[in-house]
Amino acid sequence: MRKRKGAGRPTISDVAERAGVSTITVSRALRDPSKVSDHLRRKINNAVRKLNYVPHSHASALASTRSNVIGVIVPSLTNNVFADTLRAIYDELYQGPFQVQLGNSRYVAKDEERLVRTFLGQGPSAMIVAGVDQTDATRELLENAECPVVQVMDISDDPIDMMVGFSHFEGGRAAGVHLVQKGYKRIGFLGARMDPRSHRRMEGFKEALRSGGRYDPDLIVTTTDSSSVSLGGHLLETLRKRRPDLDAVFCNNDDMALGALFGCQKAGISVPDDMGIIGFNDLEMMAASYPALTSIRTDRYQIGKRAVQMIKSVLDGEPPEQKIIDLGFELQCRESTTRPKSKTR
Amino acid sequence: MRKRKGAGRPTISDVAERAGVSTITVSRALRDPSKVSDHLRRKINNAVRKLNYVPHSHASALASTRSNVIGVIVPSLTNNVFADTLRAIYDELYQGPFQVQLGNSRYVAKDEERLVRTFLGQGPSAMIVAGVDQTDATRELLENAECPVVQVMDISDDPIDMMVGFSHFEGGRAAGVHLVQKGYKRIGFLGARMDPRSHRRMEGFKEALRSGGRYDPDLIVTTTDSSSVSLGGHLLETLRKRRPDLDAVFCNNDDMALGALFGCQKAGISVPDDMGIIGFNDLEMMAASYPALTSIRTDRYQIGKRAVQMIKSVLDGEPPEQKIIDLGFELQCRESTTRPKSKTR
DNA sequence: TAACATTATGTTAGCGCTAACATTATAACA
DNA sequence: TGTTATAATGTTAGCGCTAACATAATGTTA
DSSP states (O other), X not given: OOOOOOOSSOOHHHHHHHHTSOHXXXXXXXXXXGGSXXXXXXXXXXXXXXXXXXXXXXXXXXXXXXXXXXXXXXXXSSOHHHXXXXXXXXXXXXXXXXXXXXXXXXXXXXXXXXXXXXXXXXXXXXXXXXXXXXXXXXHHHHHHOSSOEEEESOXXXXXXXEEEEOOHHHHHHHHHHHHHHTTOOSEEEEESSOOHHHHHHHHHHHHHHHHTTOOOXXXXXXXXXXXXXXXXXXXXXXXXXXXXXXXXXXXXXXXXXXXXHXXXXXXXXXXXXXXXXXXXXXXXXXXXXSSOOEEEEOOHHHHHHHHHHHXXXXXXXXXXXXXEEXXXXXXXXXXXXXXXXXXXX | OOOOOOXXXXXXXXXXXXXXXXXXXXXXXXXXXXXXXXXXXXXXXXXXXXXXXXXXXXXXXXXHTOOOEEEEEESOSSOHHHHHHHHHHHHHHSSSSOEEEEEEOTTOHHHHHHHHHHHHTTOOSXXXXXXXXXOHHHHHHHHHOSSOEEEESOOOSOXXXXXXXXXXXXXXXXXXXXXXXXXXXXXXXXXSSOOHHHHHHHHHHHHHHHHTTOOOGGGEEEOSSOOOHHHHHHHHHHHXXXXXXXXXXXXXXXXXXXXXXXXXXXXXXXXTTTOEEEEEEOOHHHHHXXXXXXXXXXXXXXXXXXXXXXXXXXXXXXXOSOSEEEOOOEEEOOGGGOOOGGGOO
16 A cells, blocks of 8 residues: 655644644634634634644645745855844744745855745745845846845845845945045055945945045055955055055945954054044944944844835735835944044144 | 646646656656666756756655755854854755755744744754753754754753754853963953853853952853943943952953953053953954954854764764764963063052 | 566655635625 | 525645656676
């Protein structure tokens, strides 16, 4: 006789039998209790509890041709910036029926493509991807996906579907404008990793310096090495060796800025008097450092939250008012760029 | 007529038809190519490519009564410590057929229990959970789970199944011993969050001070607030107000230590001369700060890697030599605890 | 070349659930 | 009171895949 053994755990029919109803009634009682009478619902809930029944999500996904999986692809698991957004996504999804499927593309476009392909293979309820710089193939996959797609952390006028983020170009520009306004003259840029978002920050920064008449390509230092605190110190040292008259730096993120600060302390350079420093993202430590570091504050948590809210709206059949949400940024001016008027050379 | 429409994407039978074989042959060609002749394998691969076929993971999981999901539950998504371990898990799993299902318990035991329940509902191939402090119910669930379970980040002599980590008690003790040896006299402890692992670090620390004749309960400051750089500064300030003669602190993690350093700089206290500081975990920034901060180095990446390797071994039918792997820690002595001999009071 | 082992492929049923339709109980109304 | 709308429950088939067994093709040995 041909017989297969299941996983051994109780199934919906075990519950149905115990409650004296049909399986579909159990199914309904669990998914939409309002469709089942109080009487039966109570019996079913009792049976569920007694048997310690947990619905088999794969069977459910197969039968309903939709999984409760939301695919999320980020380029880094260790970068605090994405961690904040991820945390928001998990927080916002915690109550509902959805499960997060997380992928790490490690800043490699091809890996991202592979992940998108795999995730779409699970018929996800929605997809969240970081950035707007997907390969053509990835874009096409996502455009043809039969689920809402939200690009997060960045903004463009050409979304795959929906978008929540802010303009890195404008953020970079704001940093540049700030340093020019504060009276710094030889303003450098320290850029690690230099993924597309960092590039746009740099371009915005350059634009600001050009407008302010302070642009000097010689003061730009970038590397594809991944960013770190120590790298911030090293790049600052490199640049100062080349241009000892450097008097301010915009770092493409806060780790680099912290490293630059330590580098200055080590070299006996006074911040902000002899060196202005500004970072990007405004991680918690920026306000706590000494001197406190100026940064461009971005609301990563809110980005994740809004992304999930948009998805929920669409899945509930109420598409959001706007497909593109620009959450902007806010310059947090602190001691590291606040030098006494008299000091301005 | 009763007809259900599927998800619309190509199924295994589409591939089979196109390749002129049966579905099971396609299934085999994809899962274990060695079981299918070159001839057919080629035809099948072509068909797969042409149709852009992606196996439907839910159907597969249902039919085989095992999913390729590995459940991972961590208490925090934003803590760098877990991020490193997570990254290792993703890296190590990237090539294989496994998918990670990640849950955030937010340091709440009940949430962890809920997550374990949900994850087990998917019939995971394995489970990885942080720590050894599960509730009894969670423990029981995991003990009865029909899959390998690895507890990571900590060590005890009573594993649910397997374990990779290090002793927080010993780490804390090493920090205490170090400060005593360096000649510090009034040694404090700054503890945030105070989850069970932090508690064990503190207990180890206390033990070391007792042995060294330096234990003073008045110098212990803890809070359940989550740790941050600014909190490190605040707690240090609190403690110094109470005990101005404080001359060293062990912080329960590196963020706190960094905050303590900034706090000293702000207050004009010289580190390490007037205040020794030691952290825990040795994040990258510790070596880059100025002065460089002493810390207890732990290998979070390795923990994740070994956990996955253990799981793979078991799933391949070759249980690992040892069920408990103690990866230890290493004290990284840096400037923040290295004061000139003369300065020792 | 018969007898048997091995390898390659196929047939069939079923994993646990839910969509789609069918039926029955209950309420609402003329 | 019978007719019809509505709510509550049930029956059946099928989602897409793979386990388990069945069969055909090929190799091996005496």
